Amino acid sequence: MQQSRQNWRAWSAADKLALLQTLKARNRLTWKPLPGPQTQAYECRADVILYGGAAGGGKTDLALGKALTHHQRALILRREYPQLSGIIDRANDLYGEYGVFNSGKGVWRCEFGGKRRIIEFGSVQHETDKLKYQGRPHDLKVFDEAANFLESQVEFIAGWNRSEDPSQRCQVLLCSNPPTDATGDWLIDWFAAWLDPQHPNPAAPGELRWYAAVEGRQIECPDCSEFVIVDGERVYDFDRSTFDAVEIIKPQTRTFIPARVTDNPFYMESGYIAKLQALPEPLRSKMLLGDFAAGREDDAYQIIPSEWIRAAQERWKTRRQPVIPMTALGVDVARGGQDNTIHSPRYGNWFAEQICYPGADTPDGHVVAAQVFNLRDASTVVNLDVVGVGASPYDLIHAAIGNKIWGVSGAAGTDELDITGIFGFANLRALLWWRMREALDPVNGYDLALPPDRELFADLCAPRYKRTPRGIQVETKDEIKKRIGRSPDKGDSAVYALAEHRSTLAFGSI
Structure with missing residues (x-):
């Protein structure tokens, strides 16, 4: 059990079984990330994290765990509210010792590590539903099954990813499988360095890259240097006194951390992998392997294939x-x-x-x-x-x-x-x-x-x-x-x- 947490996939079956037994014996209310990708994402300091890819990698637990132990005010969203039922059930298991749940408002209020924690659950089924979250700050914004959200919803709501506490790290966590239709194609644009096989400078899993939104488009930047747009071009060497603060663009860090069902001993023991293996292609490649490049199924009434x-x-x-x-x-x-x-x-x-x-x-x-x-x-x-x-x-x-x-x-x-x-x-x-x-x-x-x-x-x-x-x-x-x-x-x-x-x-x- 002394092997590196980052080398989880190389662990022996016996070591994985021993870990599983240890985790089951531990008080369920004391959440800890699993070794490997989940720990990597838990400790990651990127501003925007895409975690998952394949099914069964522990995306929901990562979101709930980070919200309780790393953040003071979190918002966890699904596209439709009924889809939150499983997440709320799991939150009841994890948070019960630390606070109370207001089911009418969908809010957990907890005390953890000497700090007050507020974890809110919500949905944005329709495009205009994003307006419900206008001006409401959260230092953790979670979009669970992010490929189901519209890009405009994520951009808008993430705009209030902030905290009054200068010591609090603010993050956007996108938990997702590969998109199955055009709705989620924006994920491939946002994380092209990791997901696009034709990207000229591919990134390694967990590697930090810098990105900025310019005139409605996501662009990759060479580093964290601030810049302004002059005549449609990026200018890095500029006189700050001649520009308003809102015109100065500061890139944010972004990364993708892939995870599979083989990283989750609970699902491996349950036989969930066999169900993923039985899925038809290309769904099998998406859910089992996290393959974002696998072909997607067109809508039956899509005009152009x-x-x-x-x-x-x-x-x-x-x-x-x-x-x-x-x-x-x-x-x-x-x-x-x-x-x-x-x-x-x-x-x-x-x-x-x-x-x-x-x-x-x-x-x-x-x-x-x-x-x-x-x-x-x-x-x-x-x-x-x-x-x-x-x-x-x-x-x-x-x-x-x-x-x-x-x-x-x-x-x-x-x-x-x-x-x-x-x-x-x-x-x-x-x-x-x-x-x-x-x-x-x-x-x-x-x-x-x-x-x-x-x-x-x-x-x-x-x-x-x-x-x-x-x-x-x-x-x-x-x-x-x-x-x-x-x-x-x-x-x-x-x-x-x-x-x-x-x-x-x-x-x-x-």
């Missing part, structure tokens, strides 16, 4: 931009808030990298029109979302280029049919998204090449459809935004870039 999009992004990596004028420019104009104005240039069947402008940088039609004029070639067709704020730039651009611009109104009717000539469409939005599906379908041979952008991938995976008496109907942008927590601006812009204002597919220009 993930594999078709992934194949188009792989083609992009092996092709160069065609030496031809820009064929079309798709423009999705920001509607305020956190939306972006996105320009998608297309050259035949090759889509260039999208150009993104925060909504604050496109305050009126004149700015959007100027962006379009700077990007397009003389022969380029512009397809612009004309609904709402898009009307102003449309008028300005139309005055200059005439019928080279098409004002796309998704709610407009259409009598076009799908490529088989069988199905109709409830409106123009459904038609244009279905045209993207048909162009990406490998059977049709159009071989689109899309830039390998994770957000574009998630946006194209997001919309779902249904069949109605009026024809195929696609979710509205607002419906998608409620479900995934953000507007699918990049996906819409790419769809507009493919479209043509005539009664055939846009494939004539591909």
Whole structure:
């Protein structure tokens, strides 16, 4: 039993059994982390920790243990409140000696180590539920099964990860298995150095890296040096007196500590591993091995299969931009808030990298029109979302280029049919998204090449459809935004870039 706690997986079966018997004999109310990954995560000093990956690694116990022994005020969240029942039951076992539970408020009030501890349980089922936690500080924010949360919910609630006690370490703990749908793909962006096999500088488990949020995007930083953004670039050598404190960006540390069921002697003794081994693929690889790269299952009514999009992004990596004028420019104009104005240039069947402008940088039609004029070639067709704020730039651009611009109104009717000539469409939005599906379908041979952008991938995976008496109907942008927590601006812009204002597919220009 003298072997290193960090070398837990190398322990003999006899030593693991002896430890299990010791833990069972110990008073259950005195919580201690298991040797190996759970101890590593318990002692980790990173600002943001992703722990788990595989099922059975002791994620719930880690969250409850840290909340009681390391923190003064903690918030433990699940996406839906009924999912908290098992966590609350386990908290009753661990916390009973130290305090009382207010079941009506979902709050444990404990005394541990000479300090008062408050552990709150809650949920954020809907996007707007995050507002319940606005301005409420906790020095530990736990998102249990983090892949089920929207990125916007985690970012918003984590903004109040703070304490009035200068000696108290503040942390965000993300306990999760790999995502099974696009909702949790943000985890792979946040922890790309550990989870993305194509990352240029991969990180080791438990290694600390520095990250910062800049204009709504998570960026990796070389170290902890503070910086400011000037003309879209990071500037590290700056005069602090010329910048407001809120403009100075300080990176935070982040890490991923993987754990498996083999790290948990309780589950190993129970035979839980056999149940994980019996799962169908790719769920088996996700839950048993914690494989974030394993294929995920698409929703039955997802318009474009993930594999078709992934194949188009792989083609992009092996092709160069065609030496031809820009064929079309798709423009999705920001509607305020956190939306972006996105320009998608297309050259035949090759889509260039999208150009993104925060909504604050496109305050009126004149700015959007100027962006379009700077990007397009003389022969380029512009397809612009004309609904709402898009009307102003449309008028300005139309005055200059005439019928080279098409004002796309998704709610407009259409009598076009799908490529088989069988199905109709409830409106123009459904038609244009279905045209993207048909162009990406490998059977049709159009071989689109899309830039390998994770957000574009998630946006194209997001919309779902249904069949109605009026024809195929696609979710509205607002419906998608409620479900995934953000507007699918990049996906819409790419769809507009493919479209043509005539009664055939846009494939004539591909």
